[in-house]
Amino acid sequence: FDRPNLVYRVIPRLDVRKQVLEVLGRHRNEAAIVYCISRRDAENMATSLQAAGVKAGCYHAGLTPERRRKTQEAFSAERLDVIAATVAFGMGIDRSNVRCVIHAAMPKSIEHYQQETGRAGRDGLPAECVLFYSPADAMKWESLMRRSVEESGASEEVLQATLELLGHMRGYCASPHCRHKLLVEYFGQAYDKANCGACEVCLDEVEADPEAFVIAQKILSCVARVEQRFGVGYVINVLRGANDKLVRSFR
Secondary structure (H helix, E strand, O other): OOOOOEEEEEEEOOOHHHHHHHHHHOOOOOEEEEEOOOHHHHHHHHHHHHHOOOOEEEEOOOOOHHHHHHHHHHHHOOOOOEEEEOOOOOOOOOOOOEEEEEEOOOOOOHHHHHHHHOOOOOOOOOEEEEEEEOOHHHHHHHHHHHHHHHHHOOOHHHHHHHHHHHHHHHHHHHOOOOHHHHHHHHOOOOOOOOOOOOEOOOOOOOOOOOOHHHHHHHHHHHHHHOOOOOOHHHHHHHHHOOOOHHHHOOO
């Protein structure tokens, strides 16, 4: 399961389109895939990339078979550099020189992540895999999973199994440990290297806040003091001492 030619990075998602363009800038005129959760996200991403001058196309299960075929053929023939897609894209790709796989949001399982990032660097040359992560991704996936189970009439056991896989993926994103080691050991193999030299953790690209423990204490204390009645924005305003009417009126 180890792919030493792949460099893994998990990065907090801030401005995803700007961040995706920044990564693609390191792979200009090279093959790349940008995975999105929803069809709309994939379409919007492709439109944004095209507006920025990137030779990009869109691929998802909602498109006609003819359009999907033409998009995949254009990518395979190197007339398109980038595909913004849902998980529907990937099977049967015969392009070995994909230099970059980007996840604009967290996949729903490590199994999916391993399969999708595995489409990079099949020629054995270095390739980059970047995942832009937000805790909101897990909430979005959980909502989609519950809806899918309700519509299909699947059992509660099926839902719990998929949620467990989602939890593993969320744990991977939040972990401060070597990405190669986490992936290999998740699939039951040993990984003995102390430093893979090919992930943001081992490359020392992670900036740790020296006051992280104190900041976490203050956040939790604030949440408790406002009696868990408000959202993130309100808590931030309280912590920053914002001169806000709602903050001043809290009793």
